[in-house]
Amino acid sequence: MTARETVLGRVRDALALAPRPEVTVPREYRTGRTLPDGERLALFVDRLTDYRAQVHTCTADRAAEVIADVLRERGARKVGVPAGLDRGLLAGYDGEVREDDSNIPAPRLDELDGVVTGSAVSCAETGTIFLDGSADQGRRALSLVPDLHVCVVDLSSVAAGVPEAVARLVPERPTTLISGPSATSDIELERVEGVHGPRTLDVVIRTDV
Amino acid sequence: MRIGLFATCLGDTLFPEAVRSTAVLLARLGHDVVFPPEQTCCGQMHVNTGYQREPLPLVRGFAEQFGDASIEAVVMPSGSCAGSVRHQHGIVAERYGDAALRAGVAGVQAKTYELSEFLVDVLGVTEVGAYFPHRVTYHPTCHSLRMLRVGEKPLRLLRAVDGIDLVELPEADACCGFGGTFAVKNADTSTAMLQDKLGNVAATGAEVCTAGDSSCLMHIGGGLSRLRSGTRTLHLAQILASTRSTPYVMQTDQLSEAAR
Amino acid sequence: MSSTFLGMPAAPPRSPYGTGNLRGERKFPAAAHDELRDEQLRRNLGKATRTIRGKRLDVTAELPDWERLRDAGSAIKTDTMNRLPELLQELERKVTEHGGTVHWARDGVEANEIVTRLVQETGSDEVIKVKSMATQEIGLNEHLTSRGITAYETDLAELIVQLADDKPSHILVPAIHRNREEIREIFRAAIPGVDPELDSVPAHLAAAARAYLREKFMTTQVAVSGANFGIAETGTLSVVESEGNGRMCLTLPRTLITVMGIEKVLPRYQDLEVFLQLLPRSSTGERMNPYTSMWTGVTPGDGPQEFHLVLLDNGRTAALADEVGRDALNCIRCSACLNVCPVYERAGGHAYGSTYPGPIGAVLTPQLAGMHAAKDDPNSSLPYASTLCGACFDACPVKIDIPSLLVELRHQHTEQSGTTAEKLAMKAAAQVMKRPRLYTAAQKAAGAGRVVAGRDGRISHLPPPFAGWTDSRDIPAPPKQTFRAWLASAEGAAELRAAAEEGARKPGHDGEQVGPGRNGTHVSPGRDAEQVGPGRDGTHVSPGHDGEHVSPGRDDEDGDQG
Known part of the structure; x- marks a missing residue:
């Protein structure tokens, strides 16, 4: 017998040896919530700030200006962007912009001062941004290796809670949930920001998109 | 109301004052209190130590002694014994009993109460006419807190006591470390837990540490006694049974009840 | 047909004795005795668990539907166990469809061999690891070392443990028993080229770990991870983490090998909406952990191009065969039960001797590895390492009734122990x-x-x-005097008579009502129950007091409940 047959056989034996309790899953927790734009934005910003992410809100027409300011402030001279990112977002930036390509090895990404990406979905209640590898977000390594991540979020993509955000995801896409800069609680269970992932997370929220 | 009093083996044998006070209190509130004399022990110690066959006669005995329909409620001055009846008798009956026993157990389980929940939930009283002019802190025992969910009920009863100076116990919901045979099998860990509890009791400056379980009080009281602490332990029932006309007389000695 | 089986079902085996990390060398009381003497350990644990308890309470209280989420989480896991054969096959099919390869391991020994072979096939002699309970359980690192493969732990706490040649003592924070000063000393002694002036500021310690592991992340071609969830419906695997070491391992190497216990499967992608709320809030006391990665097989141009999933039994089916004990398999490894456990807080995780310490470990370990595999098996002491205070049950996000499981395992232990x-x-x-x-x-x-x-x-x-x-x-x-002796005494009778008379005088009580035994008689229930009441003559237990009964039931007492 293969290990597969053995293990599956054991599972069936186990379930035959002890009766299975009847169960129906009660999904009475909150789902399908909507919040007015203003409330959703306020909640999202509050939660992001709590994680010590830097938050910038602006209208779409000012986004390029805000991103340029952020990159300048962080001293980022060389930033990476995914191939599908709207390059207009970097119109105000005077540093070097490198378009990513999956053939570029990870150590080369380490040479970047930062990365600018879009985002797929966000969750206001937990301050979480979901990246799903779409063209404006790029492959996972791109938003991971550089020490600065400037992430553009459109308010329309911000869902109220976790169920509302998960419902908008495409399961098969490689998905990364980001809630603030990298952190650890491994030393005396106190949260410290900044370990292996980007130590600085700037979130630019376009309130009218 | 016709109430069956379950003394608990520990209460009957080592802490009779707590049971006396329970009987007196219920009678004073105008109720019929009956004491089926064949009662002994709920079997909690057996079940919690891993023995479920052995207490079968105890479970059966409890169901028989209190099963009579004329007994409207079974009341005991112990959260853990009430918890045992409500949560463990069914397990024992299911495993080792017959259909009649299972039915009998279900019948008594439904009318079994720990004292404070009986007073507040069933009788609907919080003011029992008690008078106790002392500084008191309350330790919520684990089984009353988390198995029976008595919540604030004992505190509501205590707050209504005339003359009482009720002080909050820091980290009140932490276990005192008793745990039945745990205190013997894991004496070191139990002691470490007890030390923290004693420190918190001492921090309140209370004359009396009270609770709804004589077993936990025996543990905490044993520690206080060893430290020759000025704080003594007293069952909740003893405070509630103390009145202006027959007040509880505070002894100077920690373990005075037993010594008398 | 998957639903037919021939003959009587056989009891599945436990994790083989003498393998992996599911058994300590000493029983709990002896191990705890020594740990308790370590004042530093007590202080570290007390401080850390107090901190996390407060945070957890804050973020769980914030959700008005927390209890409903727990109910859903519990039911989803129970439903999962009921349908485990189908779900595992569905997961296998979906992972395979998306370019992954699925392996099955009867026990830890087999899983170790599979992983070793897969690493060897890549030609690499080193792997980077994401913190994983399953690989800790089976002793994968030790096995890889014996085959000349170096495993680098990349989670900060795991790194601390590995550098100190120590053992993990907590599910979430394996180095919880270490404080910042100790960690600084470990780093200064074991990290090549570390700044000798390194201080104990947590941020600086984290930066030192970042610098040390950076190159490993950039160059190592194989990663080994565990999994928090595996979604049968879509074949999606998930790792929940904080530092980004998980993202590094799951993204940068060419080959990813994930070892997952078979109980970690979830039926639907939608179920994540429940567990992504339950887990972080219960675990680190955060609304959401910094990073969660979800991947489905292989994605061209993004992340590892070779993906292996090793499904591990190692005693899980033995636990599943127990009607009560199987609930322990519902555990999502949040560690909330450890943080609220007064026994864990004092004795620490090492006293349990297993990869799984604390309340959940005390019920999971004996089920995975058995309690009677050796004479005086240390695991037989684990179900007793609890006061049954119930704090773990209250904290558990999937409502595992750990106290009841402990009582059940104690019963199984005494039943199997012969005469003692x-x-x-x-x-x-x-x-x-x-x-x-x-x-x-x-x-x-x-x-x-x-x-x-x-x-x-x-x-x-x-x-x-x-x-x-x-x-x-x-x-x-x-x-x-016992209570019953007092009851039978003249003193007892007098005291109760006085109390009953006072009760009858009480305002609000119906004066017409005949008080309990006020006239010296009473109702005796059925058999020979004894009336607690005045009028007893001191001779107790008089069966059949017929003729003396006067007092009617006083149902009216309920009247003042309002």
Whole structure:
């Protein structure tokens, strides 16, 4: 017998040896919530700030200006962007912009001062941004290796809670949930920001998109 | 109301004052209190130590002694014994009993109460006419807190006591470390837990540490006694049974009840 | 047909004895005895668990539907276990469809061999690892080392443990037993080229770990991870983490090998909406952990181009075969039960001797690896390492009734232990207690305990096995009079008569009502129940008090409930 047959056989034996309790899953927790734009934005910003992410809100027409300011402030001279990112977002930036390509090895990404990406979905209640590898977000390594991540979020993509955000995801896409800069609680269970992932997370929220 | 009093083996044998006070209190509130004399022990110690066959006669005995329909409620001055009846008798009956026993157990389980929940939930009283002019802190025992969910009920009863100076116990919901045979099998860990509890009791400056379980009080009281602490332990029932006309007389000695 | 089986089902085996990290060398009380002497450990644990308890309470109280989420989480896991064969096959099919390869391992030994072979096939002699309970459980690192493969732990706490040649003591924070000063010393001693001036500021310690591991992340071609969830419906695997070391391992290497216990499967992608709320809030006390990665097989141009999933049994099916014990498989490894456990807080994780410490470990370990695999099996002490205080049950995000499981495992232990002194004593006690006359005689004998008490009524020394009690506590001498003796006495009768008379005078009580035994008589229930009430003549237990009954039931007492 293969290990597969053995293990599956054991599972069936186990379930035959002890009766299975009847169960129906009660999904009475909150789902399908909507919040007015203003409330959703306020909640999202509050939660992001709590994680010590830097938050910038602006209208779409000012986004390029805000991103340029952020990159300048962080001293980022060389930033990476995914191939599908709207390059207009970097119109105000005077540093070097490198378009990513999956053939570029990870150590080369380490040479970047930062990365600018879009985002797929966000969750206001937990301050979480979901990246799903779409063209404006790029492959996972791109938003991971550089020490600065400037992430553009459109308010329309911000869902109220976790169920509302998960419902908008495409399961098969490689998905990364980001809630603030990298952190650890491994030393005396106190949260410290900044370990292996980007130590600085700037979130630019376009309130009218 | 016709109430069956379950003394608990520990209460009957080592802490009779707590049971006396329970009987007196219920009678004073105008109720019929009956004491089926064949009662002994709920079997909690057996079940919690891993023995479920052995207490079968105890479970059966409890169901028989209190099963009579004329007994409207079974009341005991112990959260853990009430918890045992409500949560463990069914397990024992299911495993080792017959259909009649299972039915009998279900019948008594439904009318079994720990004292404070009986007073507040069933009788609907919080003011029992008690008078106790002392500084008191309350330790919520684990089984009353988390198995029976008595919540604030004992505190509501205590707050209504005339003359009482009720002080909050820091980290009140932490276990005192008793745990039945745990205190013997894991004496070191139990002691470490007890030390923290004693420190918190001492921090309140209370004359009396009270609770709804004589077993936990025996543990905490044993520690206080060893430290020759000025704080003594007293069952909740003893405070509630103390009145202006027959007040509880505070002894100077920690373990005075037993010594008398 | 998957639903048919031939003959009687066989009880699945436990994790093989002597393999992996599911058994300590000593029983819990002995191990705890030594750990308790470590004052530094006690302080570290006390501080850390207090911190996390507060955070968890804050973020769980914030959700108005927390209890409903727990109900859903619990039901989803139970439903999962009910349908485990189908779900595992569905997961396998979906992972395979998306370019992954699925392997099955009967036990830890087999899983170790599979992983080793897969690493060897890549030609690499080193792997980077994401913190994983399953690989800790099976002792993968030790096995890889024996085959010349170096495993680098990349989670900060795992790194601390690995660099100190220590053992993890907590599910979430394996180095919880270390404080910042100790961590600084470990780093200074074990990280090549670390700044000798490194101080103990947590942010600086984290930066040192970042610098040390950076190059490993950039160059290592194979990663090994565990999984928090595996979605049958879509074949999606998930790792929940904080530092970004998980993202590094799951993204940068060419090959990813994930070892997942078979109980980690979830039916639907939608179920994540429940567990992504339950897990972080219960675990680190955060609304959401910094990073969660979800991947489905292989994505061209993004992340590892070779993906292997190793599905591990190692005693899980043995646990599943137990109607009560199987609930332990519902665990999502949040560690909330450890953080609220008063026993864990004092004794620490090492005392449990297993990869899984704390309350959940005390019920999971004996089920995975057994309690009787050796003479005086250390695992047999685990179900007793609890006061049954119930704090773990309250904290558990999937509502595992750990106290009931502990009681059940204690029962299984005594049933399998043959005749012991304790069993004889328990039998004897039950024999006495089921016979009221013997019981009363025993109470009198107990009263004789008064002679060993000091003049102050304290007993300060008892022989073993009770010496553990009197090492730190007195025990009261038995009182002169039991409750039932008092009840039968004239004094008792008088006191109760007075109380009942007072009760009858109480405003609000119906004056017409005949009080309880006010006239010296009473109702006796059925058999020979004894009336607690005035009028007793001191001779108790008079069966059949017929003719004396007067007092009607006083149902009206309920009237003032409002």
